[in-house]
Amino acid sequence: MVQVVLPNDANPLGFILGGTVMHLIDIAGAIACHRHTRSLLVTAAVDDLQFLHSIKVGDLIILKSRVTCVFTTSLEVQVDVFSEETLTGIRQQTSRAYLTFVAIDREGKRHPVTPLIVETEEERKVCDEAHARRALRLRRKSEI
């Protein structure tokens, strides 16, 4: 997803609002998951989020999302966020987010998600790491 940062998205310093970035992360993550599952989804969790650099009005915000692993009724997606200066093309990564979505039907009942084909060594590693993050997330949830 690519979007230009407009004044309406920004704080008084001329930088995109954190909440706006979070909204776009949710949308970009949901799109990848919808395209994988072709199902209705709800956001179950968003892991902790860092903002490494600000993105100023007039710059582009670029979001790249990728399903990392499918569990049973849930799946994890990674969203990388970049800024790109329109005039120079200089690109910087500003955030990386992991979100979990749960597949539901129209009655709100959870249902299994289509498995993810994991073929390469890199894809296997990414999925193993997703399993570890999931365990941590569920432990944190149980502490709430």
Ligand SMILES: CC(C)(COP(=O)(O)OP(=O)(O)OC[C@H]1O[C@@H](n2cnc3c(N)ncnc32)[C@H](O)[C@@H]1OP(=O)(O)O)[C@@H](O)C(=O)NCCC(=O)NCCS
């Ligand atoms: C997300 C939600 C469906 C989970 O319901 P639940 O009854 O706790 O679900 P279960 O414990 O049966 O878990 C269902 C799946 O979700 C996963 N899950 C539930 N809570 C999770 C969490 N906080 N983080 C990661 N995964 C989670 C479980 O691991 C399970 O996955 P699996 O089937 O792949 O093993 C429910 O809490 C909900 O509807 N939340 C509100 C969602 C929403 O409105 N989001 C918009 C923003 S608020």
